[in-house]
Amino acid sequence: MIDTDVPQVEQWRETRNRIDAAPSAERDELLAERAQWTRRSVVKMIDAAGAGHIGGDFSVTDILTVLFNAVLRIDPTRADWPDRDRFILSKGHCAASLYSTLAWAGFFSPDALETFMAPMSELNGHPDRRKVPGVETNTGPLGHGLPVGVGAALGARLAGGTDRVFVVLGDGEMQEGSNWEALMSAAHYKLDKLFITVDRNRLQQGARTEETNGLDPLPERLAAFGWEVREVDGHDYAALINAYRPSATGKPVAIVANTIKGKGVSFIEDRVEWHHKVPNREQVAQALEELS
Amino acid sequence: MSVDVSTPAVYDNRTAFAEELIALAEQDDRVVAVCNDSVGSSNLVAFRDRFPNRLINVGIAEQNMVGVGAGLADRGFIPFVCAAGPFLTGRSLEQIKADVAYSAHRVILCGMSPGMAYGELGPTHHSVEDFSWLRALPDLDIIVPADRAQTRQALRDVVANPRPSYIRVGRHKVPDVTTESTPWERGRMQTLREGSDITLIGTGTLVSRALQAADLLTVDGTEARVLNASWIAPFDDDAIVRAAAETRAIIVAEEANVAGGLGAAVASVVAQLARDRVPLRILGLREFAPTGSTDFLLDYFRLTAEGYVTAAREALADA
Numbered sequence: 001m002i003d004t005d006v007p008q009v010e011q012w013r014e015t016r017n018r019i020d021a022a023p024s025a026e027r028d029e030l031l032a033e034r035a036q037w038t039r040r041s042v043v044k045m046i047d048a049a050g051a052g053h054i055g056g057d058f059s060v061t062d063i064l065t066v067l068f069n070a071v072l073r074i075d076p077t078r079a080d081w082p083d084r085d086r087f088i089l090s091k092g093h094c095a096a097s098l099y100s101t102l103a104w105a106g107f108f109s110p111d112a113l114e115t116f117m118a119p120m121s122e123l124n125g126h127p128d129r130r131k132v133p134g135v136e137t138n139t140g141p142l143g144h145g146l147p148v149g150v151g152a153a154l155g156a157r158l159a160g161g162t163d164r165v166f167v168v169l170g171d172g173e174m175q176e177g178s179n180w181e182a183l184m185s186a187a188h189y190k191l192d193k194l195f196i197t198v199d200r201n202r203l204q205q206g207a208r209t210e211e212t213n214g215l216d217p218l219p220e221r222l223a224a225f226g227w228e229v230r231e232v233d234g235h236d237y238a239a240l241i242n243a244y245r246p247s248a249t250g251k252p253v254a255i256v257a258n259t260i261k262g263k264g265v266s267f268i269e270d271r272v273e274w275h276h277k278v279p280n281r282e283q284v285a286q287a288l289e290e291l292s
Numbered sequence: 293m294s295v296d297v298s299t300p301a302v303y304d305n306r307t308a309f310a311e312e313l314i315a316l317a318e319q320d321d322r323v324v325a326v327c328n329d330s331v332g333s334s335n336l337v338a339f340r341d342r343f344p345n346r347l348i349n350v351g352i353a354e355q356n357m358v359g360v361g362a363g364l365a366d367r368g369f370i371p372f373v374c375a376a377g378p379f380l381t382g383r384s385l386e387q388i389k390a391d392v393a394y395s396a397h398r399v400i401l402c403g404m405s406p407g408m409a410y411g412e413l414g415p416t417h418h419s420v421e422d423f424s425w426l427r428a429l430p431d432l433d434i435i436v437p438a439d440r441a442q443t444r445q446a447l448r449d450v451v452a453n454p455r456p457s458y459i460r461v462g463r464h465k466v467p468d469v470t471t472e473s474t475p476w477e478r479g480r481m482q483t484l485r486e487g488s489d490i491t492l493i494g495t496g497t498l499v500s501r502a503l504q505a506a507d508l509l510t511v512d513g514t515e516a517r518v519l520n521a522s523w524i525a526p527f528d529d530d531a532i533v534r535a536a537a538e539t540r541a542i543i544v545a546e547e548a549n550v551a552g553g554l555g556a557a558v559a560s561v562v563a564q565l566a567r568d569r570v571p572l573r574i575l576g577l578r579e580f581a582p583t584g585s586t587d588f589l590l591d592y593f594r595l596t597a598e599g600y601v602t603a604a605r606e607a608l609a610d611a
Contacts, residue, residue: 082368091385130396136366138395147319147356148391149361151326151371156346158324159367181356188351 001131002122009076009106012069019070022024024238029224031237035065035106039264040291041100041113047284049117051125055274057097059201059234059259060168064089064101065271066088067166067197076106079133083163086136086152087229090145090201091170092126093276094125099123099132107134131217145169146196153252155192164193166244172204175213180225187226192247195226199234201261205275219256227254234259300500303463306404308440310335312447313372316507317343322370326350328357331440334374334404358387358399365397370454376410377403377419377460385425388458393432405463407497407547409433411483411586419460420577423524424552433457433478434524438499442522445476453478462496463493464586468518469499479526487517490604491535493544495521496597497555502545505600514608521554528562532561537570541607545575545595571610573603 019030038061046052067073072085087096096116103110108122115121122131126140137148142147149167156163172178186194200218202209209215219229228249234257245254261275262268265287268279279287306379317339324346327334331349340347348364349551350357354375361373373380380403381388392399403419410417426434435450435457437443441555443461474482484499494502499520506516517539519531535542542562544555555574562572581589590596594603 064385086363086366116330128394137362138390141390143355144359144387144390147359147387148363148366150356151360151365152367153363153369154360155364155369158345158364159371161367167362178355178359181350181353182359185353185356185360 001010001133002112004077004079004133005109006077008104008109009041011059012105014078018067018111022038025245031065031069034060034069035079036095036291037104038065038100040288043279043284043287043291044112045096045100045116046278048114050278051117051276052096053093053276053277054268054279055070055261055271056091056199056201058095058265058268059261060091060094060199062235062237063168063197063199063240063257066237067257068101070241071198071244072166073163076134078105079107082244083161085163086149086165087134088136088139088145088149088165088167089127090139090167091142091173091234092139095123095127102132102134105134108132123227124157131176141255142170142173146179146182149194149196150186150191153186153191154189156193157191164195166195166197168197168199170200170204171200171209171215171218172212174198174218183222183225184226185235186252191252192250194252195244197252198256199259200233200256201259203261203270203275209267222254229254229256231256231258237248299465302467303440304465305306305440305443305462306335306438309447310338312444313431314339314342316447316451317346320370321323322368323369323451323493324348324364324369326357326361326364326373328352328354328373328375328379330375330404330459333376334402336374348592354383357386358384358401359583361399362387362391362395362397363393365399370398370400372400372402373403374402376417377406377422378417378514381419381422381425381448381458388426388432389429390442392456393429396431396456400450400454403458403460406460407462407464408586408589409463410579412583414583416581417539418581420548422458422460423546423548423554427525427552427557432525434575436460436496436522436524437462438496438520438522439466439470441468441470441472441474442476449476449478454494456515459529460496464497466497469498469503479523479528481521481528483517484520485516485518487515487540489514489516490608491517491519491539491542492604493509493519493521493542493554493558494601495524495546497547497590501595501597502600506596508597508601509604511610512605514604516604522597524554524557528555529561533565536562536570539570540611541604543573543603544608545600547590547595548576549575550576550578571607573607575603
């Protein structure tokens with residue numbers, strides 16, 4: 001297990017307190033700074049590793065930024081705190097974005113990000129809870145995170161805890177049958193402290209979702225499965241924060257976050273080939289320039 | 293030497309499983325059960341009546357069921373995830389790999405009515421691939437209690453030391469072959485009978501048959517050692533090394549497909565020995581079973597005392 005970076009946790013906590021207290025404009029600016037740092041980190045990690053999933057990393061970055069810096073009740077110095085909010089990145093291939101977000105919060109040192117996918121690194125191409133604090137369950141194969149989230153939410157209720165469960169899914173991943181098994185289960189048990197966020201970038205590995213196995217109308221489908229649905233711009237910090245308010249209906253909450261795959265770098269945005277393409281030297285330089 | 297031909301009492305291990313699970317749940321709030329519409333067939337009716345909030349029936353959704361178990365473990369519970377063996381292991385194999393074994397979530401997977409317990413229902417309902425599938429996963433214990441006492445022992449063990457585990461909970465009735473005083477140690481086979489001529493290894497349903505075979509072999513003047521493979525993983529390599537050194541042949545029988553099962557585990561040890569590579573026979577399935585009751589199918593595949601005896605005589609002739 002990789003070590004916690006306590007001074008980094010202090011820095012994260014201080015920023016988090018400022019974010020919690022700031023008026024909305026300043027809060028959005030602080031969150032934008034964090035997201036910018038994460039995206040730059042992702043570019044450097046994928047450049048060094050020669051592999052990664054840059055398109056999905058960028059579409060989910062703002063969602064992860066909001067969760068870890070404005071929503072989740074966590075203590076990175078106590079990753080095993082029983083009452084922590086659970087966070088599960090079901091689209092585990094976007095590990096670079098998750099690792100950067102966790103490292104900023106001090107779950108481990110940001111220096112470790114340089115080892116992403118290097119031989120014997122704790123930072124595998126998909127997250128491993130046995131090695132990385134802050135990871136609740138190992139993901140990578142799609143359609144796994146939500147059933148685990150349902151179990152954690154059932155457990156929280158059974159234990160009488162106040163903790164909540166947050167699962168982030170890719171939209172392409174909603175083609176997996178196991179997700180719909182879990183959606184039914186969560187609604188059946190009225191798990192109102194379970195929040196899913198679907199990173200709706202409308203692209204999957206090989207093509208657009210709607211050309212592959214269409215998901216529309218996704219919000220209506222989720223509502224029909226018994227969820228309280230909130231559709232937001234997945235790059236709008238205020239909208240995201242508001243979307244994580246408590247359930248009003250006693251139902252579990254599904255946030256359909258409309259995003260742009262590759263968000264933040266012009267030549268990567270909304271381009272199917274950038275699912276897991278690796279930028280060359282010039283593209284790395286240009287990406288970092290656009291993210292400065 | 294006379295052979296005892298009286299018919300011993302036989303028991304469905306699910307009864308001991310159900311009773312022990314309730315007893316453990318009384319003592320430990322972390323014990324919960326998860327199932328797939330199998331409250332009845334997993335013998336969880338009494339558990340549900342006693343602990344209505346601690347039985348989670350996710351319906352006919354096995355992938356979700358195993359993931360839910362992993363999530364409960366993440367939240368600090370000790371979930372017993374119960375379903376008929378074929379659906380638990382086949383339908384949810386990737387969840388068992390990623391969510392349980394690789395994630396090191398302390399889920400107890402209970403494969404109910406394993407092997408060919410569902411006889412006439414056919415190969416879709418037989419759980420004879422579970423050893424092969426699950427042996428390929430690191431960090432997952434595979435436990436096969438041979439009788440009522442070991443079923444209770446296995447449950448107490450995994451609650452005291454929770455770890456990712458798969459337990460075969462037998463439905464086909466078997467006699468008692470152990471007592472409360474039979475040693476129980478993780479990853480160790482038990483020697484149920486000492487012998488120096490040949491080693492008979494059985495697991496689950498086959499253990500009492502191996503003991504009967506050892507009795508039958510005495511008429512040949514053959515002294516058979518009988519090992520109960522109550523642990524398929526971690527595997528007891530040492531017991532096999534000793535059997536190869538101290539006896540002249542090994543017979544393994546399993547209510548499972550032989551491709552990658554218990555016999556394959558034994559063969560892997562024997563084949564890698566520098567010496568004492570004793571003759572080995574493996575009895576098990578090599579095809580989808582035809583139609584028939586469990587007893588009929590066990591006979592059909594020679595998973596009987598007589599099957600052991602015939603294989604033992606052949607192997608000793610080769611030794």
